[in-house]
Amino acid sequence: MIQLFFEKTISGFTLELSHYKKIRLIYFILFFIFILLSPYPQNWGEVDASFWKPVSFFSFLSIPQLSYNLLLACKTIFLASIIASALKPNIIISLTALLFGWISLGYSQNFGKIDHFYNIPALILFFDFIVLLTIKIKPRLEHEFFVSYFRVVQWVVCLMYSFSGLRKLIASGTSWATSENMQILLWTHEKPTGIWLANMGILPNLLASGALILELFSFLPLLIPISTPIFLLSWALMHISIYLFLGPSFFTHMLSYFFFIPLLVSLRNKQVATQVLDNFRYLKKICYVPMSIYLALAIHQVAYKKDSWPLSSFPMYEHDLSKYPIEKYILEDENKNIIQLSDIKNFPNIPTLTRSLRKSYEKNETELLEKKLSYLQKLLAHKPSKLTLVRLTWPSLGDYKKNQ
Numbered sequence: 001m002i003q004l005f006f007e008k009t010i011s012g013f014t015l016e017l018s019h020y021k022k023i024r025l026i027y028f029i030l031f032f033i034f035i036l037l038s039p040y041p042q043n044w045g046e047v048d049a050s051f052w053k054p055v056s057f058f059s060f061l062s063i064p065q066l067s068y069n070l071l072l073a074c075k076t077i078f079l080a081s082i083i084a085s086a087l088k089p090n091i092i093i094s095l096t097a098l099l100f101g102w103i104s105l106g107y108s109q110n111f112g113k114i115d116h117f118y119n120i121p122a123l124i125l126f127f128d129f130i131v132l133l134t135i136k137i138k139p140r141l142e143h144e145f146f147v148s149y150f151r152v153v154q155w156v157v158c159l160m161y162s163f164s165g166l167r168k169l170i171a172s173g174t175s176w177a178t179s180e181n182m183q184i185l186l187w188t189h190e191k192p193t194g195i196w197l198a199n200m201g202i203l204p205n206l207l208a209s210g211a212l213i214l215e216l217f218s219f220l221p222l223l224i225p226i227s228t229p230i231f232l233l234s235w236a237l238m239h240i241s242i243y244l245f246l247g248p249s250f251f252t253h254m255l256s257y258f259f260f261i262p263l264l265v266s267l268r269n270k271q272v273a274t275q276v277l278d279n280f281r282y283l284k285k286i287c288y289v290p291m292s293i294y295l296a297l298a299i300h301q302v303a304y305k306k307d308s309w310p311l312s313s314f315p316m317y318e319h320d321l322s323k324y325p326i327e328k329y330i331l332e333d334e335n336k337n338i339i340q341l342s343d344i345k346n347f348p349n350i351p352t353l354t355r356s357l358r359k360s361y362e363k364n365e366t367e368l369l370e371k372k373l374s375y376l377q378k379l380l381a382h383k384p385s386k387l388t389l390v391r392l393t394w395p396s397l398g399d400y401k402k403n404q
Contacts, residue, residue, distance in 0.1 A: 015262045020146040021089075024128075027258045028086035031121060034251060036079055041107040042071040043348040048375035050368055051111045051356050056309055057102070058110050071107065078104045085128070091136055094129040101125045106309055112359070113352040115309050116248060120157065120256045122310035127152055127290070153259040155291050158219050161235065163298050165215025170302065172320035177208035179322040180397050186245060187400060188326065190342070194245040211238050225263055232257050232264075326394045329354055329361075331376070333384035346379045357389055 045068030052065045066074070081097035084090070102125070105118035131149045135142045168176045175181065182205060186198035197204055214234050221228040236257070239250040297311050331339040347353045360369040373387040394400040 015265060017143045017146060019262065019265075020143075020150060023150075023258055023261050024089075024146075025086050027124075027255060028082055030255055030258075031252070032079055032082045032086070034255070035075070035082075035104075040348075041104045042068050042075060044108050044111060045069070045071040047111060047348065048372070050371035050375060053112065054110045056106065056109065058106070063103070065110070066107070071104070074100050074104050089132050091129070091132050094125075094132050098125045098129045102310075108349065108352070109309055111349075111352055112356045113349055114355075117250065117252050119310035120160065121252050123156055124153060124256065124259075126310075130290075147262075150259050150262060152290050152294075153256060154263070155222065156294055157253075157256050157259070158222050158231075159295065159298050161215045161218035163302050165212055165218070167302055167305075168212060169216065171305075172323075174212075175320045175322070177212045178205055179320055181320045181322050182208040184321045184326060184397050184400075187397065187404075188328070189246050191245065191247055194247075197245050207241065214238060221260075221263075226267060228260055228263050228267070232260060322397070326397065326400045327358075328392045329357055330390050330392060331373070332388045332390055333382075334386045335384075337384075339380065339384075339387070344376060344379050347376075358391075361389055361391060 045066060049065055054063065054065075057063075078097060078100040081093050081100065085093040085097050102122055105122050106115065109115055127149055131145050135145050138145075172181070183198045186194035186204060197207075214231075218231060218235070221231050236254055239254055243249050294311075297308075300306065301308060301311060329341060331341065333339060341354055341357075342350050344350070344353065357369070357372060359365075360372060369389065373389060377384055377387050394403065
């Protein structure tokens with residue numbers, strides 16, 4: 001597949017080196033603005049230690065839980081190195097962006113959050129450093145390395161979507177799209193637009209089927225370049241729909257579409273992209289290694305249902321929820337007053353809070369659960385003396401809707 005990708009796409013859309021550098025600059029500036037305006041990751045700096053469970057390189061390197069100020073410092077260094085590297089590519093600055101970027105972007109996973117948003121930027125930071133390092137070693141191949149850089153990112157984006165669809169198919173089959181799974185998702189996310197959509201007959205099933213088919217065939221731009229505009233537009237519409245009806249924003253995924261610009265330009269104007277690199281064979285060798293490694297790792301992730309950030313963007317809704325009872329967790333104070341988890345505004349991410357409490361509840365981690373609930377008491381305005389976690393279940397969507 002890798003060889004076919006190159007044979008299909010190598011000639012006819014290699015732009016001038018300056019174009020690649022300009023696109024890289026625009027990508028990093030936009031990503032800089034996005035992170036600058038986001039409260040992430042410093043908003044995790046005040047979360048209680050009872051929620052802290054280091055994973056990935058945080059566990060391997062024994063990185064401790066960081067305070068709000070330390071996370072803000074990491075973010076500041078990260079932002080400064082991003083903009084500096086964007087304006088003037090430099091190995092040391094790129095390495096600084098990589099190290100502080102991975103700490104900042106991956107930090108929330110140590111509290112049980114499943115990252116859907118930052119794995120592609122994290123991989124781009126890694127590729128950027130490797131490219132600048134190789135250019136330092138062989139400066140005469142700078143153009144080839146930049147072309148490889150963009151091709152590898154295209155490869156990662158397309159396979160990320162394809163394997164997300166494959167995960168759903170393996171876990172649930174076509175019932176992920178044809179059952180009440182999507183209606184349950186829309187109802188339980190409790191977004192007004194989502195509940196409206198859930199009541200629109202088979203429309204949620206049609207949208208889910210379209211998303212699944214789109215993801216499964218997202219490898220096609222690698223083999224049929226002329227299909228790229230259709231897939232870019234479809235991916236963007238899928239993410240906009242998810243934001244409107246469910247809530248999560250995939251803006252960082254959409255930013256990676258900038259790396260498809262050379263291909264789009266060539267499809268529109270062949271004369272702009274007529275330069276063929278002299279080192280075509282060398283270029284293939286440069287890309288074969290990272291592409292093959294990523295493909296093998298992606299297959300491993302799917303086969304063993306792994307979530308090894310930043311190698312994969314774990315799909316949000318893998319299982320067919322219609323096959324299981326619908327669950328909801330609430331809190332009760334000492335007077336049996338109900339407190340919705342969504343009412344705890346000061347916790348950075350409510351789905352992560354729910355997941356963390358559920359795991360402690362299911363594993364009978366009584367002492368740890370009490371510590372978590374004690375922390376949540378402090379976040380509530382009326383400061384109850386005691387909180388109790390209650391799990392509510394409904395056997396079907398119909399039963400759930402009757403109680404809302």
